[in-house]
Amino acid sequence: MKNFPFTITLILLLATAAYLVWQERSRGKAPDLPQSAANEISPSAFSLHPSDLTVMDLYDRLSPSVVSVANKALVRSWMSPQIFEVPQGSGSGFVWDAEGHILSNYHVIHEADALTVTFPDGQAFDARVVGAAPDFDLAVLKIEPAGRVLTPIVPGTSRSLRVGQSVLAIGNPFGLDTSLSKGIVSALGRTMLSMSQRRISDVIQTDAAINPGNSGGPLLDLEGRLIGINTAIYSPSGANAGIGFAVPVDTISRIAPQLIAHGRVTRAGIGVQLLPDALTRRGRVEGVGIAAVISGSPAERAGLEGARQLGWGSFALGDVITAADGKPVKNTDDLRDVLDTRQPGETVVFTLLRNGQAREVEITLIEAR
Numbered sequence: 004m005k006n007f008p009f010t011i012t013l014i015l016l017l018a019t020a021a022y023l024v025w026q027e028r029s030r031g032k033a034p035d036l037p038q039s040a041a042n043e044i045s046p047s048a049f050s051l052h053p054s055d056l057t058v059m060d061l062y063d064r065l066s067p068s069v070v071s072v073a074n075k076a077l078v079r080s081w082m083s084p085q086i087f088e089v090p091q092g093s094g095s096g097f098v099w100d101a102e103g104h105i106l107s108n109y110h111v112i113h114e115a116d117a118l119t120v121t122f123p124d125g126q127a128f129d130a131r132v133v134g135a136a137p138d139f140d141l142a143v144l145k146i147e148p149a150g151r152v153l154t155p156i157v158p159g160t161s162r163s164l165r166v167g168q169s170v171l172a173i174g175n176p177f178g179l180d181t182s183l184s185k186g187i188v189s190a191l192g193r194t195m196l197s198m199s200q201r202r203i204s205d206v207i208q209t210d211a212a213i214n215p216g217n218s219g220g221p222l223l224d225l226e227g228r229l230i231g232i233n234t235a236i237y238s239p240s241g242a243n244a245g246i247g248f249a250v251p252v253d254t255i256s257r258i259a260p261q262l263i264a265h266g267r268v269t270r271a272g273i274g275v276q277l278l279p280d281a282l283t284r285r286g287r288v289e290g291v292g293i294a295a296v297i298s299g300s301p302a303e304r305a306g307l308e309g310a311r312q313l314g315w316g317s318f319a320l321g322d323v324i325t326a327a328d329g330k331p332v333k334n335t336d337d338l339r340d341v342l343d344t345r346q347p348g349e350t351v352v353f354t355l356l357r358n359g360q361a362r363e364v365e366i367t368l369i370e371a372r
Contacts, residue, residue: 061171061227062183067123068098068154069220071175072107072130072144075117095174095220095233096120096144098153104263105130105144106255107219108234109137110198112144120146123181134262138201139254140234143262156221159228161207161251164188172211172233172247174220186211195235195248202336206248207231213247222249229255257344271345272371273353274300278310280334283323288356290325291338305364308357325361326354342368 051059074092094111098104105120112118118130128146135142168188176182190208197203209222213236222231231249261269278292286292295309296302308321324332327341328351345351347370354363 057225058171058183058185061223061225062173065156065221065223065227066173066181066183068156069123069173069181070096070098070105071121071178071180071216072096072105072111072219073119073121074112074115075119076114093175093178094216094218097173097219097221097229098155099143099259100155101153103146103148103153104133104259105146106232106259107142107144108232109135109140109142111219112142113198118144120144121180122151126151134266136258136262136268137199138197138268139203139258140197140250141232141255141258141262143259156223156229157227158252158256159224159226159230161205161230161253164191164207164230164251166191169225170209170211170230171223171225172209172213172217172220173223174213174217174233176212176214176216178216182217184212189246193248201339203250203254204336204340205251205254206234207251209247209249210245211247212245217247231255269347270371271342271347271349271368273305273307273351273366274302274369275307275309277335277338278320282318283320286320286323288320288323288325289333290323290356291332291335292320293322293324301366301369305366307355307364321357323356324353325356327351329354342371 072094074094092111094107096105096107096111099106112132112135115132118132119127120130121127128149130144130146133143133145166188170186170188172184172186174182186209188207189210191205193206193208195203195206207222207230211222213233215236217233218235220233221229222233224230230252232252232255233247233249235248236246258268261267274297276294276297278294280291283290283292293302293307293309296307310321311319313319324338326332327338330337330341332338332341341351345368347368350365350367352363352365354361
């Protein structure tokens with residue numbers, strides 16, 4: 004028992020030494036592990052998921068084709084005859100073809116005196132508007148590439164989209180160039196109003212972050228195909244609230260070539276003037292009332308009749324269009340939705356209502372003026 008205090012002291016010294024060695028190892032390097040454990044902690048344990056690699060590859064491949072679009076006004080100084088360029092807005096756009104056509108939103112270039120297109124590498128070009136479609140919030144710009152090789156974003160289709168499908172948005176939110184956001188198709192078949200107060204149909208809703216500055220940028224599927232153009236957000240604060248809208252690529256593919264070729268949209272019609280929807284509803288019918296039939300038009304040859312004036316402030320309905328190719332027509336927007344998908348020279352079967360009697364007529368469409 005005489006050696007008991009010495010034994011306790013020795014144990015305490017050894018424990019202290021072991022603790023100090025452990026501390027030094029912790030500060031210096033990781034403890035040595037058996038070979039089997041070392042094999043478990045390898046670079047492969049931290050590799051990226053295949054879906055992440057897909058998104059990263061798409062961004063690397065497609066972001067060089069997404070541009071920022073600066074909208075500038077020309078202002079003359081009140082102190083001198085000098086003219087200044089004053090920024091009045093910015094948005095996004097993307098390469099439509101190798102000839103230098105850039106697609107964007109109409110509201111991005113609205114009232115611009117000068118436009119500048121800037122690529123992610125900083126190279127900038129003056130741009131001019133070759134065509135605009137305010138009713139669809141679309142515009143086509145043209146730059147002179149000056150030897151730059153342009154890679155267009157390949158259009159896909161929006162007809163086959165499914166709710167829940169993954170999508171990517173590339174643009175310049177709040178001026179932060181070439182930003183990527185990812186989400187899904189939240190809903191299909193939405194409608195929204197353009198700057199001209201015309202209804203845009205079949206709009207794609209997405210929860211991919213869309214903010215001011217994203218307008219005009221591409222909405223893409225995971226194959227890198229264009230499925231829409233980011234156009235608007237629904238947000239009380241003006242920032243992303245998880246509800247963004249994109250004009251579908253099927254509309255873009257129909258409109259963009261017309262803007263490039265003619266500078267405007269070629270609309271189909273039958274040669275009639277339409278009654279305002281409010282007046283048609285006064286006749287207690289659902290459809291689109293015809294106000295007048297243009298002389299020599301396909302509508303006149305088909306025997307259509309317009310409304311008749313009965314007296315001061317009163318009238319009698321003539322023909323009312325209630326369907327087109329079997330699709331119900333309840334108002335003028337419904338009729339325009341049908342005609343906007345058709346070209347002059349095509350035929351459409353219209354269902355008409357006159358004095359409570361329904362009939363069908365086939366009419367060949369002409370270009371509306």
